[in-house]
Amino acid sequence: METNMETYDIIIAGAGPAGLTAAVELSKKFKILVVERRKPGTTSSTWYSYSDRTKKYDIDEAVAFRTDHIMFTSPTQSHKMVDDCVILDHNKVLNIWIDRAVKNGAVIRQESFRDYEYKDNGVVVKTNKGTYFAPLLIDAMGSGSKIVKQHDLIKRKDAWVIYGGCIRHKKMEKPYGLEYYPLNDPENTYVGIHPLNETETNIYVFQGKSNTMGNPAELVGKFKEVIKKLHPNGEKVQNLGGTIVSGSLKKYALNNIIFFGAAGMLNPDGCGMGFNEILKQHRTFAKGITKAMKMKTLDEKTLAKVADSLRDQEVINFQKIIGAFSLFFIKSKGKWDGGVKWLNAMGSDSKYWMRNEFTMDWIMRANIRLHKVIPIKETISMIPFDDLAFVMEQLARFGIKAVNSTIKNKISKKPQQSESVEEFHGQAKN
Ligand SMILES: Cc1cc2nc3c(=O)[nH]c(=O)nc-3n(C[C@H](O)[C@H](O)[C@H](O)COP(=O)(O)OP(=O)(O)OC[C@H]3O[C@@H](n4cnc5c(N)ncnc54)[C@H](O)[C@@H]3O)c2cc1C
Structure with a gap:
């Protein structure tokens, strides 16, 4: 040496x-x-x-900004995910x-x-x-x-490609919240809004891409269009961007x-x-x-x-299902609508999905709830073909576990431990 x-x-x-x-x-x-x-x-x-x-x-x-919800908007519906969210400087x-x-x-x-x-x-x-x-x-x-x-x-490379900036703008009459909405263009581009304070907001556009690491520079034009519309006199004070590869x-x-x-x-x-x-x-x-x-x-x-040790296999299996659905939303014609419909089906439980804080109980409940709103036939049609066998196997497994635990609970006549949201918090891995 x-x-x-x-x-x-x-x-x-x-x-x-x-x-x-x-x-x-x-x-x-x-x-x-x-x-x-x-x-x-x-x-x-x-x-x-x-x-x-x-x-x-x-x-x-x-923490630069606090809000009590994230708003996901699609062309036909929206989902207000109630949670104590923060945006960091x-x-x-x-x-x-x-x-x-x-x-x-x-x-x-x-x-x-x-x-x-x-x-x-x-x-x-x-x-x-x-x-x-x-x-x-x-x-x-x-x-x-x-x-x-x-x-x-x-x-396997799939990427969310992101390009944007921190925009200094005039104080707005109706200030931004933490929100995501689609541009409804053929490329399936979305806008993310992360307000920092009354006059500075991180604004970016993002697109889901399959089988690539993506290139944020491709979105420069889209971002300029968005800013021209939202803040024609705004000043970009910092660049934002990158790829979230999954x-x-x-x-x-x-x-x-x-x-x-x-x-x-x-x-x-x-x-x-x-x-x-x-x-x-x-x-x-x-x-x-x-x-x-x-x-x-x-x-x-x-x-x-x-x-x-950072990976809980049950959680990973569920995340893979979410991944399969995400890819469907990225690729399909229904796009953002499908995703928001899915979030709405989960109701107030959706925040645990977003937080990545779920227990086996939660996964089972979320599955049952989803299938009540989105029939299993429709669910199957949403899953990319390559993932179909895996997702179906997991859904069946969660279903069997759910039935078993319901029977067990009935026999012991005890109320389900995870019925209240507070208890979900306590049980979360973290
Ligand atoms: C615009 C945007 C918004 C996002 N929003 C969210 C969000 O709201 N919530 C969330 O959970 N995640 C979000 N993400 C994802 C999140 O930012 C990333 O997953 C996270 O930053 C990953 O952290 P990291 O430290 O692993 O990698 P990075 O943050 O990418 O850090 C890697 C570092 O390594 C440095 N580096 C690279 N190559 C070299 C080299 N050769 N030598 C020395 N240094 C090098 C880079 O300069 C960089 O500083 C967002 C990402 C982007 C781009």
């Missing part, structure tokens, strides 16, 4: 939510280097979350995490990850400015991760390397909502890494177990 090479316990590539939350937790015990190609503390994403979550994970001070939240990690001794540098090679039971990481060594590399470089690409690890990885770890965040496709096909998942999972992730570091077992198999 070169003698002048800086050595760390862990190198983290990427200072988005995944890299920085991992850095905050792991810097309590280990010597950490974070490399980020952009100015650390800046991002082109915008995040909404929930007030209980921002409190629980101690980032409430980065995206740069502020990153800076909070940077301050905490640096306070713990982490080193954060603006450098681009270039390459790595194995050496002495660890990894030598090359950036555009230096060469570093650590026993463990955490790849948190997002959906465009070089390592994921290099090893061709994405099994799919699963062939491997969630390599020897001495683990993927976290969008680089590790935290959500399966069709449900790429990374920020909230990262918030929910980062402490479990850090615990798993701490144990592996202490045991000095950083082989692919052990690290894959850490990645696996």
Whole structure:
């Protein structure tokens, strides 16, 4: 090993939510280097979350806007998802995490990850400015991760392609809420509105794409049209955009390397909502890494177990169903209408779907409710052919479980534990 090479316990590539939350937790015990190609503390994403979550994970001070619902509008109907939602000041939240990690001794540098090679039971990481060594590399470089690409690890690529900006505008008579609506164009483009305050709003357009990583630049024209209509005199003060790639990885770890965040496709096909998942999972992730570091077992198999601990198979199965439906909504003529109809069928339970907070009980109830509103024949017609066998198998399994638990409850004459919304909260994984 070169003698002048800086050595760390862990190198983290990427200072988005995944890299920085991992850095905050792991810097309590280990010597950490974070490399980020952009100015650390800046991002082109915008995040909404929930007030209980921002409190629980101690980032409430980065909340820019609070609202009691998300509004999903389609050409023929709308769904008001009642929940305590918040929109974060995206740069502020990153800076909070940077301050905490640096306070713990982490080193954060603006450098681009270039390459790595194995050496002495660890990894030598090359950036555009230096060469570093650590026993463990955490790849948190997002959906465009070089390592994921290099090893061709994405099994299936579907993407939400996003382009937009933070718009400074006049105070509006009827202010924005947190809302999503379709442009009703042939390309199936949607608009997302994340207000930050009375005169600044993150506005973006997004499109679902199949079998591609997508290119946000394709949406520049669409976004300009939207802004011309909404805020002809508005000023764009920051660019937003990116791709939320969904799919699963062939491997969630390599020897001495683990993927976290969008680089590790935290959500399966069709449900790429990374920020909230990262918030929910980062402490479990850090615990798993701490144990592996202490045991000095950083082989692919052990690290894959850490990645696996973030995934509950029942939840993944249900997410895959959601994914199959999402793809249907992206591709089909009914488009957004189908999605909103589905949300309406779930009624007030839809928020647990959006939050990714569901228990087996919830899944069963949601299924029964959906089939009451959307008959099983129609459901089948919504599922992409490739996913049909999997989705039908899961629906049948959930159905059988639901029947069994109803019988059990009748026999014991106890009321179902999960009847109240408060109890769902208590039972949620998180
Ligand atoms: C406009 C937009 C809106 C969104 N809205 C929401 C939302 O409301 N709720 C939600 O849950 N999710 C949302 N998402 C998804 C969410 O932003 C991402 O899933 C989340 O940011 C993933 O975090 P991450 O840290 O894994 O990756 P990223 O945020 O992509 O961070 C990766 C970091 O790695 C850096 N990097 C990349 N390559 C290199 C390299 N070679 N060297 C060094 N650094 C590198 C990047 O510069 C970046 O800072 C949105 C995404 C976008 C684009």
